[in-house]
Amino acid sequence: MSISSGETVIIGAGSTGTSIAYSMIRSGMKVNLVDMNGVASGNTGKSSGLVRSHYSNETVARMAKFSHEVLSNFSEIGYSGYTKTGMVYAFPEADIQSEKMNVEMLKRIGVEIGEIGSDRLKSFYDPINMENFDYITFEPESGYADPVATSNSFASRAMELGATININKKAKRIKKDENGTRVYFSDGTERVYDRVVMATNIWTNKLLRDSGVDESDLLPINASRHNVIYLRRPHLYAGPKPVLWDMAQLSYYKMEGDTITAVGSLDPELDKIQTDSEEEIFDEASEEFMEKYLGNISRRLPYMENAEYISTVSGRYDMTPDGEPIIDELFHLGLGDVYVCAGLSGHGFKLSPAIGNIVSDMIQGKKSRDCMFDWEIFNRKRFRDGRLIGRNHEDIGTLY
CATH class of the missing domain: 3.30.9.10 (D-Amino Acid Oxidase, subunit A, domain 2)
Known part of the structure; x- marks a missing residue:
């Protein structure tokens, strides 16, 4: 019988997943990063790589400012271009x-x-x-910066600090059991983890659907x-x-x-x-x-x-209905200890250092009010409750 490894598995090795891996391993957690193809092989590799702080929602602007500072002073991590x-x-x-x-x-x-x-x-x-x-x-x-180089640098530095990375390893299904959270992979293997982070971009709902989540409960992505x-x-x-x-x-x-x-x-x-x-x-x-x-x-x-x-x-x-990410635990879907970070809506690369910081703090059980960013605004319930994230520039795509 598989038992928990004490690890967190991060599914998806784009700029979001690799930044989360780097932030978590720096915080002393055990991390396994997996991707169905390779680092930055999905939509990260198609990004035009713009880096700016100009956003019209203050929380997001603070995240962009922090991320800009990281990406423009990247030498301790690697090469961002x-x-x-x-x-x-x-x-x-x-x-x-x-x-x-x-x-x-x-x-x-x-x-x-x-x-x-x-x-x-x-x-x-x-x-x-x-x-x-x-x-x-x-x-x-x-x-601007190089999203592929940045993601590979996050991944390489995470490995140097003790993370494991498996490419060409596709997660097919997630299931909670008495030992932890079990992930089934397309190569026929399975493994139990303490926590799962889904940095799965446009493929998020497919993985949830394949994990038994009802159609009505899928995320608005x-x-x-x-x-x-x-x-x-x-x-x-x-x-x-x-x-x-x-x-x-x-x-x-x-x-x-x-x-x-x-x-x-x-x-x-x-x-x-x-x-x-x-x-x-x-x-x-x-x-x-x-x-x-x-x-x-x-x-x-x-x-x-x-x-x-x-x-x-x-x-x-x-894309989400308000053009902002969903960063939340999925316990309400019967997937406690499963976290989602998706719906980046075109902002993922330029916000990736801040997102890594947020997910690392969230998984450590910290309260958002005590941390650098108030990630509570990114919860899934906002769509159900009609509390979409507001901004000044409503009618200009990606300049939220």
């Missing part, structure tokens, strides 16, 4: 008041951010079409497809430049290195379009998507109409 570029947030008139309130909150918690004028913006991008850029803010310390278009920008826009968030066109333009530009969507309507989490998707966008977002960047930065197309990357967000 962090590159400071700054980020420009350009808003139309309708969003001025909400962004002013947001900037006040961000400054209060210690984020360096402020209003800039059109001349400063033109010093970054020239020529640029300023239409509907009625209020512009700038976060100079933000930038849906898969939503998101595309990023990669271009080689013309010489006129070459060199290091800040990321540009174009709120009027619900688009962002990540200036990577000296010549690469990534174009993505901020349209919350795309978040609502559900896809099958089990369906294989390919790195290609629809003709409609390509036409719209290539048109957006060309209207904003006119010479980008001469950019060279490189590729398209297609990944999926694990």
Whole structure:
């Protein structure tokens, strides 16, 4: 008969699972990290890797600020590939008041951010079409990092500190029994653990369903497809430049290195379009998507109409109704000592250090009021009780 190993198993080795593993092992717990493929082999590998503190919910902004500090000072853990570029947030008139309130909150918690004028913006991008850029803010310390390198560094450092990692090991079912929490794997093995952490992204409900959870009790997490278009920008826009968030066109333009530009969507309507989490998707966008977002960047930065197309990357967000994660124990589903950390809604990588900290504290039995972050707002009951997490920018996807 299997007996408990005293370990916590973390299912899923993306940026979330690897950060949790690192935080837990640093706290002296025994950790086994498993993944059905490999480290950062899922949606983490499709992330554009933006790192910023600009959020409009204070708890999430504090998490983002902490995570930014970790990712930009990562040498003790490994290599994050962090590159400071700054980020420009350009808003139309309708969003001025909400962004002013947001900037006040961000400054209060210690984020360096402020209003800039059109001349400063033109010093970054020239020529640029300023239409509907009625209020512009700038976060100079933000930038981007490498999600795959970061996840592998978290995993490697966790192993150095005593964690075990098993790749190509798929968890098929979870069951509570008298010895602990039993996990059944696709290779025919099974093992009893003290605790289970599901960092399982869009595959969370499938694992719960296969573990006997009723359909009515599944978590409100849906898969939503998101595309990023990669271009080689013309010489006129070459060199290091800040990321540009174009709120009027619900688009962002990540200036990577000296010549690469990534174009993505901020349209919350795309978040609502559900896809099958089990369906294989390919790195290609629809003709409609390509036409719209290539048109957006060309209207904003006119010479980008001469950019060279490189590729398209297609990944999926694990979306919740309020665009914020679910971090909670699942005892109400008959799965005590099983914790879920999913529904990251496109924010997972940039919040991963804070999420690792939260889950580690939660599993140690600490009270959120005594810890760095109030994780109680991320509980599953908020959807049942109609207490969705609020923010200033409701109508701009991923800028929650």
